[in-house]
Structure formats: structure tokens, C-alpha cells
Amino acid sequence: SRPRCHTRAFQSDSKPPVPIPDFAFAFDIDGVLLRSAKPIPHAAETLQFLQRSTIPFILLTNGGGKHESERVQDLSSRLSIPLDTSMFVQSHTPFAELVHGANSLKNKCILVVGGEGGHCRDVAEKYGFTNVVTPADIYMAHPEIWPFGRPFKDSYYRQFARPLPKPINPSSPEESLKIEAVFVYNDPRDWGLDLQIVLDVMLSHRGLVGTYSSKNGDRSLPNSGYLQDGQPPLYFSNPDLLWAADYHLSRLGQGGFREALEGVWRALAKNASGGGGDDRDGNGQAAPELYKTIIGKPFEATYSFAEKRLLRHRDALFGSRAQHVPLKRVYMVGDNPESDIRGATTYQSPHGIDWIGLLTRTGVYKDRAGHRPTCEPRAIVDDVRAAVQYALKENS
Numbered sequence: 215s216r217p218r219c220h221t222r223a224f225q226s227d228s229k230p231p232v233p234i235p236d237f238a239f240a241f242d243i244d245g246v247l248l249r250s251a252k253p254i255p256h257a258a259e260t261l262q263f264l265q266r267s268t269i270p271f272i273l274l275t276n277g278g279g280k281h282e283s284e285r286v287q288d289l290s291s292r293l294s295i296p297l298d299t300s301m302f303v304q305s306h307t308p309f310a311e312l313v314h315g316a317n318s319l320k321n322k323c324i325l326v327v328g329g330e331g332g333h334c335r336d337v338a339e340k341y342g343f344t345n346v347v348t349p350a351d352i353y354m355a356h357p358e359i360w361p362f363g364r365p366f367k368d369s370y371y372r373q374f375a376r377p378l379p380k381p382i383n384p385s386s387p388e389e390s391l392k393i394e395a396v397f398v399y400n401d402p403r404d405w406g407l408d409l410q411i412v413l414d415v416m417l418s419h420r421g422l423v424g425t426y427s428s429k430n431g432d433r434s435l436p437n438s439g440y441l442q443d444g445q446p447p448l449y450f451s452n453p454d455l456l457w458a459a460d461y462h463l464s465r466l467g468q469g470g471f472r473e474a475l476e477g478v479w480r481a482l483a484k485n486a487s488g489g490g491g492d493d494r495d496g497n498g499q500a501a502p503e504l505y506k507t508i509i510g511k512p513f514e515a516t517y518s519f520a521e522k523r524l525l526r527h528r529d530a531l532f533g534s535r536a537q538h539v540p541l542k543r544v545y546m547v548g549d550n551p552e553s554d555i556r557g558a559t560t561y562q563s564p565h566g567i568d569w570i571g572l573l574t575r576t577g578v579y580k581d582r583a584g585h586r587p588t589c590e591p592r593a594i595v596d597d598v599r600a601a602v603q604y605a606l607k608e609n610s
């Protein structure tokens with residue numbers, strides 16, 4: 215049935231009034247709409263109902279690995295619903311903004327980690343980055359950088375590796391490949407190689423691959439900042455330790471890779487001495503944290519980015535009339551208390567929009583007697599259809 219919305223119906227002579235709701239939805243994908251690539255029951259029909267009812271929604275995922283245009287095409291066919299990039303935010307979508315502005319990374323040499331094949335490089339280049347290197351490029355030019363996995367690694371990486379802009383040149387470091395920012399766009403497929411290469415860059419002297427600087431991360435030095443020796447910034451796109459894939463138990467996500475990297479970083483930094491190498495550090499200095507930036511749900515940067523995209527999408531849907539019915543509530547429907555619900559609960563909208571977390575039982579979250587979700591939602595519902603029914607009831 216069509217929901218009664220807090221709206222002002224606008225009579226137009228040719229068409230029936232299009233009510234403008236003062237609420238909207240943000241749907242998580244993995245564990246709410248899809249399990250890996252398979253639609254979850256009632257997901258398609260629920261989105262189709264919302265489109266028929268002209269109730270705005272966006273898809274907000276910590277997933278990624280392909281360009282937004284490619285993924286919305288895939289999602290449109292899987293969910294049998296027309297979608298476009300104006301209603302879609304992936305984990306790495308906000309990285310596109312780093313191409314612009316005073317500190318633009320557009321032409322800087324960046325390392326992009328994660329995803330299948332060369333897809334994430336394609337995404338970065340479509341965002342506008344012009345000088346993108348991947349671990350595959352480094353491995354194919356210097357296979358000795360990671361002693362394991364030959365020859366199958368070679369046959370895999372050869373398919374999409376490109377020549378490096380500069381070789382790794384330990385004998386004349388200033389001429390060596392210099393990485394100026396590191397991005398993890400999607401879940402790494404080769405944790406060993408990717409972790410080693412990211413670590414090499416973060417322990418290097420000013421991003422010069424093949425150099426080692428014991429200064430990085432050593433709090434014992436005077437300026438106890440993390441960027442002791444010009445380390446390049448390190449960006450992660452998704453904090454998810456776990457996510458709901460095909461297997462019945464949740465799987466490690468990009469957050470698992472980051473925790474593994476940080477564990478090795480702490481172990482190395484703790485034992486690093488002034489001379490570099492493996493000498494044990496005599497002062498038992500607490501291992502410093504790895505300097506990094508993490509975006510994705512639950513972080514404010516991603517919710518703010520998603521809210522802006524939702525408002526633009528809503529304006530495009532209703533035109534100038536949208537301003538007469540300001541958006542007041544966004545129902546964030548997710549399966550992960552730590553990303554979807556925590557993000558909705560903690561996000562402070564500059565527009566006074568109330569983000570409300572609705573937790574489904576179709577993904578990471580599992581009911582356990584005597585246990586509540588690690589972040590309390592407005593309601594726990596069986597699936598995405600029940601979440602929309604809950605919200606419509608609240609707005610009827």
C-alpha cells in the first residue's frame with residue numbers, strides 16, 4: 215500500500231500529485247541486499263516498491279573494487295531495478311575527491327592495493343589519478359621482493375601488471391621508485407605480497423621504495439609524530455573486520471588485512487633500533503600506531519559524503535519542490551552493528567537529519583540469547599522488507 219508521507223502534494227494538471235516524503239533510506243549491500251552476488255529474498259521487490267512510491271534511497275556499501283558505473287549496472291541487473299551512480303556510494307568513492315584541491319594527488323605516484331586484477335587501478339584512473347602503481351607492477355619488476363608463490367603469481371600478475379615509472383634502486387635511492395600516497399581500495403587478494411609492499415613503503419625514507427628508515431613510527435624521537443621521515447599518507451577505504459559473504463559464517467574483510475598489517479608494524483616498530491634492521495630495542499618502547507586514515511562506514515567522512523549524495527539525488531528526483539519538504543530522517547538499513555548501525559547512530563548531520571539504524575538478521579549480525587548488538591539499533595528486523603515496513607509504519 216502507498217505510504218502516507220509527511221508531504222505537500224503538488225497538483226500538476228497532467229499527472230497525479232507526487233507526494234514528497236520527508237524521509238529516505240540508505241541500504242547496505244552485502245548482507246542486506248546480496249550475499250556475495252545472490253539477491254537476498256524480498257530485496258528486489260522492496261527496492262522496486264520504493265521506486266514506484268517515489269521514496270528516495272541510496273546504496274551505501276563498504277564494498278567496492280569496480281568503478282561505480284560498472285557496479286550499478288551489475289546491481290541493476292541482479293536486483294531488476296534501474297539504478298545509477300547518483301544513488302550509489304562505495305567504500306572508495308570519496309577518494310575521487312583527492313584528485314582536486316590544493317593538495318591534489320592527481321599526478322602524484324600512488325600505490326593502489328586490493329581488488330581483482332587491475333580493476334582498482336582502472337577505478338583510480340577513472341577518478342582522475344594519472345600515475346597509479348599496483349603491487350603487481352612492483353612484483354613483476356622485482357619478484358625477489360616477496361620470495362613466495364612463484365610461478366603461479368607470475369602467471370596471474372603478468373595479465374595486468376604495467377612497467378614501473380621507475381625501478382627500485384637501492385644503490386641510488388634518490389633515483390628509486392617514490393610512492394607519494396598508499397590507498398587500499400578493496401580487500402587485498404594477496405595479503406602476503408600486499409602487506410610486505412605496504413610495509414616497505416611505510417618504513418621507507420620518504421616513500422622511496424627499497425630504502426629503510428628506522429625513524430618511522432618511533433615515538434622515542436623528539437617530534438613524536440608518526441610521519442618521522444616523510445612517510446606517504448596511507449588510506450584505507452573500509453574498516454570492516456567481518457562481512458557477510460556466501461559462507462554461513464562472517465568472513466574477514468579489509469579491516470582484517472589492516473589489523474594484520476598493524477600487528478606486523480607494531481612488532482617491527484617495537485624492535486626497531488636507531489640503526490634499523492632487527493636489533494631488539496633495549497628500552498621496551500611501546501610499539502607506536504601505524505599512521506593512517508580510514509574511511510568507510512561507520513566513519514563521519516563517509517556518512518557526510520553519502521548524505522550529500524542522497525540530498526542531490528532527492529533534489530534530482532523532486533526538482534526545486536524538494537526544498538519545501540526538507541529531508542528529516544534517513545533509515546540506514548544494515549547487517550553490521552559496527553559499521554551500519556554505529557555510523558548511523560554517531561553521525562551528526564549538519565542538516566539536522568536524523569539517521570536511524572535498522573539492523574537486519576540476514577548478514578553479520580546473529581541473534582544470540584542474552585546478547586545485544588555491539589551498537590544498539592532503533593530496531594532489529596528480519597530482513598530489508600521488514601526494515602522498510604517498520605519505517606513506513608513509523609511515518610504513516
Ligand code: G3P
Nearest residue numbers: 243244275276277454457
Ligand atoms: O567488502 C565488503 C564488506 O566489507 C561489506 O560491505 O555492503 O556490507 O558494507 P557492505
Ligand code: MG
Nearest residue numbers: 242244245549
Ligand atoms: Mg553489510
